[in-house]
Amino acid sequence: MTALRPSVIDAPRVALTKRPWSLYLSIGLLAFLAVAAVAPNLLAPYGPTAIDYDSALQPPSFLHLFGTDESGRDLYSRVIHGTSQSLLIGIGAAFVSLVLAVILGALAALSVKPVAILVDRSVEILFAFPALLLALLLIAITGPSAWTQVFAVGLGTAPGYARMVRGQILAAKNSGYVEAATALGHSRGRILHEHILPNALRPLVAVFALSIGQSIVWASGLSFLGLGVAPPSPEWGALLDAGRAYVTQASWLLLFPGLVIVALALSATSIGRHLQFYLEKGRRT
Amino acid sequence: MSLPRSARLVAPLAIVIAASLAACASPAAGSGEGQRIDGGTIVYAPQQEPACVFGGWIEQAYISYNVLDSLVSLDENSQVVPWLAEKWEESDDGLSWTFTLKDGVGFTDGTPVNAEAVAYNFDYWVTGGNSTARVWLFGYYESAEVVDDLTVRINLSAPYPRLADNLTQGYFGIQSKDALETRSDEDNCSAPIGSGAFIVEEWNRGQNLVLVRNENYTSWPANALHEGPAYVEKVDWRFVADATTRVAALQSSEVDAIYDVPAVQWKTLDDGGYELERYVTAGRPQQLSFNTQIGPFTDERVRQAFAYSLDREQIVETIGQGVIPFEGNGGVSQSTPGYSQAAADRYTYDPEKAAELLDEAGWQLNADGVREKDGETLEVVLPYGAGSIVNADGAAILQGVKEQAEQVGFVVDLIPVPQAELFAGAYSTAEERDIAVGYWTAVTSGILYINWRPSTPESPNYSNQAFYDDEELGQLILDANSAADLDTQNELYQQAQEYIADHALAIGVYARLSTLAVAPNLHDVWQEHAQGGPTFYDAYLTE
C-alpha cells in the first residue's frame, strides 16, 4: 500500500522535453481507455463474463490477445470491460479525496484559531491512522463494493492533500496580491472569492490527474487483498487477485492487468506533471 | 487426473487417492528407496495459521491430531480402532458408552491419562472448550462418569450408535486435566498438553509452529504403521498463505510437504515426482442451500429450475482441472458412509426443463432475458465467505454457477463476504440471502442432523441453512442417528438425502478436498481418515 502518498511533489522545473512524447502517449492511452470505458463493445471481441470452458487458460494469441482465464474468459475483453469501473473508482476516489482535502484544508487555513487547531489535529490523526486499517474497517462496516473502495481510498489519501490545500491557501492568503487587494479596501469575502480560493485551488487540477493514477493503484491493491469489487466483475484489481492463483501456469493473467494499471498510473502522473508545469509556469519569472 | 468413476460407488470408504498408484490408499505403501534418516525435521507448509492449537477449526483439528491423542482412531476402511481407548462398548439401550483406557499412558506434563481426565475433557468441550466438539455432542451428551481409574462412561439422552466414529475427529483430542485447570488460557491455547506423538515446542506467530517428538510416546493408534516414538525429531508447521508460494517452496526444497495443492499445479507436481495425496472429506460437501422460508426459492419448482440450469459437473471439472471431484449430492459427500448416489444424480444439466419449471411457476422471461413475476425480477442473493469458507477455486466455480443460472433468466448477486462480516453474522438470516454456500466436515452422515434438524423456539438450529423446518425430514434423520443396525442406518440416511434432493433443498457442487504434496525424500506421511489431516507420526526422511 505504499501507493498512498501524503502530498504532491513540486512541479518539474523545466518542461520535461521539448516535444513531450510521454504526454502524447499518455493522452493517447487515456483516449483509448475512455473509449473502452464508454463503449467497451467497440474494442472487446467477447463479453466480460462469457464463460467458455473449452478454452480455459489459453496463452495470449491473436484470438485472445491477453490469453484466457480459468473459465475460458477472454482476458483482453475483461480488461476492456473493466475499464469503466476501474476508472470510475480512480476518478471517484480522487474526487472524494480532493473534496475532503479542500474542506479540511480550507477550514484549517481560514477558520478561527480553535477550529483550525482542531482540524489540523484531525488531519494529523487521519495521517497517523494506518491507511490500510481505515480501508479494512470501512470495508468491514459496509461490505466490499466499488463505492466502499472509492471512499476507503479517498479517505486514505485525503490528509496529504488536505495539508497541501492548507499550504496553498495560506500561501495565497499571505501573497502580495492579497495584501494589494486589502490595501485597495476590498472586503474579506471578495478577496477570498476572487483571489485566495481560485489561486489556491488552481493547482488541484493537476493534483487531480496525479491523484487518479495513485487512486487506481491503491484501489486495485484493495481488490488484490480481496477487499474490492466482487470477483466476476472485471475490475482490474479483481483481475489481478484472480490471476494470482494461476501465476506459475498462466502468468499472463497477472501480467496484463498489472501492466494496464501501471500504464494508466503512469499516464495520469505524466499528464498531471505536465499540467502542473503549465499551471505553475504562470507563477514563475 | 480425474476420479475413477467406480470410486464413487465405494461410497462408504474414505477415499485416499495418491497420485502414484503405488501409494494408493494404503498407508503401509510408499516406503521409498534411500536410507532412512534417524530424526530430522520435516518442514510442512499448510495455508492457514489458527489462533490456537486446539479449537473448532479444521486447521486446529489437524494440528491437534499430531499433539493430542483421541480415544479412538479411524482406519482406512472407516473402521473405528483403538487409540487411547483399548476397547469400548455401547449399552444395549444405546444410552451409555463405556471406554476402557490403555494402562500406563501419561500426558507430557507427567499426569496420567485416566478416566477422570477423559471425563473432564468431555465436560470441557461442551462448556466452551471446543465449539465444534460441542455441536457434535449437542442433543445427545448427558454426562461423563468415572467408573474406575481406566474406565469412563458416557451417558447419552438418546442412542447415537456412531458416537465412536465422531470421536475420531481432532476436535476430541484429550488434554491433561491438570494443565487445563492450572495453566492459563494462553498456555493451553498455544501449547496444549496431551499425550500425543509430538509436543508443541515453540510457536513463532506469523511464521511457524515447531513440534518436537514425544520421546516417551506409548499410545499410538492401532492403525499406525510403527510403534514407539515418532521417527522424525521435529515437525515445522510453516504457515504459507499463498498457494503459489507453497508449491514453489516445495519445488525449491524449502519445505518437504505442503497442504492444499492448487488444482492447476496438480499435474506439474505429479510430473515432477512429488507424491500427491488427496482425501475427499466426508460430511457435507460444498453445496448450495436454498432459502425455503422467504423469497423465490420457497417455490420448489424454482429451486429445481435452478438445479437444472447448471452443468455443475462441467464447471467443476474445468475449474478443478479434474482434481476437484464433482459432487451432486447436497446432503453428504461421496466419501461419507450412507451416501446416496441417487440423490447425487437427481439433477443434470437441462436448461429446457429449467425454463419449463420457471414458466410453470409464473416467472416469465422479459426482453432482457431476465425472468419476472408480478413486476419483480428473479433476483437471488448468493453470499459466500470469500477466502474463508470458499477458496479461489470455489469462487471461480460459483462464477460459473452465476453465469449458467443467468442463462435461464435468474439474476444472481454473487457477494463475497469478508471474514469479519461473515462471522459477525452477516447474511445469516432468511431475510438476507437466497442461497447459502458451505461445507462441514464429518465422519458420518450424522452431519445431516446438524444441518437439517428443524428449528424450534426452544432450540433454534442456526445451522439449518435452508431454514427448512420439516418434521418428516427431521424424524428421518433422528431415526437414522439412533438406528442400531448399520445397514438400516445407512438406508435411512440415504432416504434423507433423497428427500433433500427431491425437494431441491440443497444441491451439491463439489466435494471438499484435503490434499497433500510430499517431496520424494519424505515417506509415510498419511492423511488421517476422519478429516484428512496430515499425520507425521510414521513419517521419515531419506537421504
Add this chain to the structure above:
Amino acid sequence: MTPTSPSSTPRAIALQVLHKLGTALSVLIGAVTVAFFAQTALPGNRATAILNIRAGQAVQRTPEELAQINQQYGLERPLVVQYLDYLVGALRGDFGHSYQQYRPVAEIIGEQLGATVVLALTAIVIAWILMVVWVTLTAGRGPRVGAIGSLVDVTAAALPAYWLGIILLLVFALGLRLFPVIGGTGPAGLVLPALTLAIPLAGFLAQATRTEFERALDQPFVISARMRGQGDLGVRLGHVLRHAILPAITLTGWALGATLSGAVVVESIFSRPGIGQVLVTAVNSQDLPIVVGIVVLISAFYVLANLLVDIAYTIVDPRLKGAAS
C-alpha cells in the same frame, strides 16, 4: 521586516518539545479513539463474531452463549465505559488480551514488530540508496537524460507493490532461484520483500528530490563551488545533494508509517511474519484489542518518525533549528 533570526535558546527548545509532546499525545489518543469506535461500529455482534471465529462457523448464537462471552469481556457495559476502561488500561501500558489467542496484546504485537520494522527500515535504506544514486547521476543533465531519469522515477513510483512483489518472486525466487521463496526473517529472505517496498518508494522520493536537485544546481553557491575548482560530481555530492534531500526526508517520515501498515501485502506474498498480517487477521476476526493496539503502535511510530524527521531535518538544514514547525 526583521530577519527571522534562528533561535535555539533553551526556552525555545523547551517550548517546542512541550508542543510536540502535546501534539503527539493528542494524535495517539485520537487514533485510539477512532480505532475503538470504528471497530465497535462494525456490523453484527462482537460476541457472535468471537464465538463464530473460534468455531469456524458463520451461524447465529443463542443468548446463553453470547451472555458468557459478553460477561467475560465486559461487552455488555456501555461503550463509553468500555472505551474509558480501555484508555485507562492503555495509559498504564495494558492493552488487553486477544479474544482469539488469549494472550496479552503487547506480547502479540511485540513478537511481530521486529520483522516488520526490519523490513520497513531496510526498504527505506535501499530506497534511499537507489534514489540518491539515480538522481545524482541523471538530474540536471539536459533534457534528454532528464526525461529518461524522470520517466524512470515516475514509472517506479507507479508500480503497485503487490504486483511488483509477485513479479520479483516469480523472476528471482521461482525462476532464477537466487532467493528463497519463503522469505522468513533471515537476511536472504529480506532482499526481495525490501526491494518490493523500496522500488516504488525510491521512485517517489526521486521525484521530489529531482525537482529540488535541479533547483539547487541553479543556485549561486554551486557556481561558487565550481569556481573554487570543485568538480561536477563533487558539487553534486558535496553541496547539491544535501539541499535536494530535504523534501525526501519529510516524505521518509511518512513512508516509515505507511510501510509499517502497508507491509501486509509484501508479508503475504513472501510469507513473512509481521504486524501487517496480524492486523488483517485481527480485523477479520474482530479481535478489537489487537486492532486498537496496532493502531497505537503505528501512530506512535508515525509520531516518532516525525520527530526523527524533525531532527534529521535540522541536522541537514541547521538553519531551521529552533524554527517552529
Add this chain to the structure above:
Amino acid sequence: MTVMETSTTLDELDVLDIVDAESRPAPRLRVENLRVAFPNRAGPHQVVGGVSFDLARGECVAIVGESGSGKSVTARSLVGLTGRDAVVEADRLELHGRDTRTLSPRQWRHLRGKEVGFILQDALVSLDPLRAVGVEISEALRLHGWGNRASRATRVLELLTRVGVPLPGLRARQRPDQLSGGLRQRALIASAIALDPDVVIADEPTTALDVTVQAQVLDQLEAMKERGASVILISHDLAVVARLADHILVMRDGEVLEQGPAAQVLGAPRHEYTRTLIAAVPSDRTRGTSLSGVALPEQIAAPAARGTVLEARGLVKRFLTPDGLSTVAVDDVSFDLVAGETLGIVGESGSGKSTTARLALALSELDGGEVRLLGQPWSAIPERKRRRLRRRISVVYQDPLSSFDPRWTVERILLDALPADTARAARLPRVRELLAQVGLGEEALSRFPLTLSGGQRQRVAIARALAPRPAVIVLDEAVSALDVTIQAQILDLLVALQRSEGLSYLFISHDLGVISHLSDRVLVMKDGVVVESGPPDDIFLRPRHPYTQELVASIPDFDPKGIS
C-alpha cells in the same frame, strides 16, 4: 591598462607554470573577440559578441551593463563555466599566456580557485547556506591539495583575519545566515582568494547589499588590487565601478558599446548609452531634474489634500520570536507627511522601515501609537470602517509581479482597483486614462503581468495605485529591483505624477541616492528607531548622528563631472 597589442606571441601552450608577471610584462588575461552563443529552437543565439580586453597585474577592468547585457556570461566564459550548451569562441583566450580554449575539464578544475578567484553577489546564497563558512573556505584549499587538515584550519583563520573578520575562530564555525551581511560577504571573498589567485573576477559583488556593507566589500577589492591582484569587476552600478576600475567596458545586448580608461568612459563618454547610464544615477544633486531625459511638468496641480495627510505618532510594533519572547521591530516612530511632498524613509535591512510602511497602510496591527490619515483616525478604527477610507492611500511594492494575481490581465487588475462607485460606462475609459498616465499603451490591457518587462510591471503597479485617486501613495522599495535606466524612468514618472496629481509620497528605500533624489524630508531608521530626520540636504551634507554619518560616508562617490 595595457592597450591591446599582439606583439608578444606566446606559443607556450604547454607551459603549465604561472608566468612570472614581473619578469615578463605580459597581461595575465587576454581576451580577443570573445563570442558566446546558446542554442535555442531557432538555432544558436548569440548572447555575447566580440568582447576583447587585456588584464594586467594590479589592474581592474570593469564590465558595466544592465540585465541581459551579457556581462555575467562574459565573466563566466573566462573560467569555462558558461553552461552545458553554451558555444564559446574567441580569437584568443589566454590566461597567463596559456590558451584556455582547449583545456579539459580536469585542467579547468585545477585552474579555478587557484589561478582565478570568483566572487558572486550576496554571500547568503553564494556560500552553501547549509555549511559553516570555514568549511567552504577550507574546501577551496582542500580541492587543490593545499596542506593538511590542521594547516588548512590555520589558513582559514588567517584568511578570515585578512579580509577583516573579527573573531575568526568563532565565525569560521558559523553559517552564512548566522553572520551579518558584511561578515558573510567577507567570508565569501576569503573563499575566493584562499589560494591567492592573481586574477579575481567579482560578479556584482555588492548588489543587494546594504550600503555600509558595500563599502566594506569595495575596500577589500581595493586591498586585493593593491596587493597586485588583477580584478575583473562586473556591475550595473556606475558608482561602484567608478571607485575601482582602471578600464571600463560598457555592454548592452551582448555588444561592447564603448571601452576605455575609466576616467574617459565616465568623464567623457562617447556613446549615447553610456551618457544615458551616467545621467540616470540619482543623487542629491539630481533632485528636481529629469534622470531619463523626459520633460517634467511644472507644478500645476494643487495638492490632493492640505496640511498633514499622514501623521504617525509613537508607532510601536513587536514580533514574537520562536522563544515566545517578543522583539521590537518598530519603536516609537513618529512622522508627518505633508500634502504634495515626499517623505523618504531610509535604512538598511532590518531597520524596520518596511514594517513602518505596513503600519502606515494599516495592514499590520499596531502595538502602540497611532496613525491618522487626512486628519482622521486611521489605525484606531476597525478594518470594516477603514475600507471606505482605503482609496485615499495606495501602495506600490518592490516586486510588482507578486502583487498581481497571476490569473489576471492588466485590464482586470486595473478595473478591480477602481472605486466601487465608478460608473460602469466610465470604467474602461478610466483604465485607459490610467495607462496613458503611466506611459503605457492600450495594447497592455490584454497582457498578463508575467509577459511584461520589469519597468512595465512597475508602471502597471503605479497605475493601480493611482486608480482610486488617492492622496497618499506608499512606495516600498518601489524602484529597487529595476535596472538603472528603467529606475530613472520610473523615478521621473513618479515626480511627474506628483506634480500633476498633487500626490504625497511615503517613499521607502535602502538606496540613499534614490532617497536623496526624491525626498522633501528624510527619516533615517536603524534597528526600528528613527535616528535622524530632516531635509535631505541636512541629512546628506550635514549628518549629525554617527550612524547617518557612517551611511553617508559609505556612499561611493560618483560625480562624473569630477572624474575628468
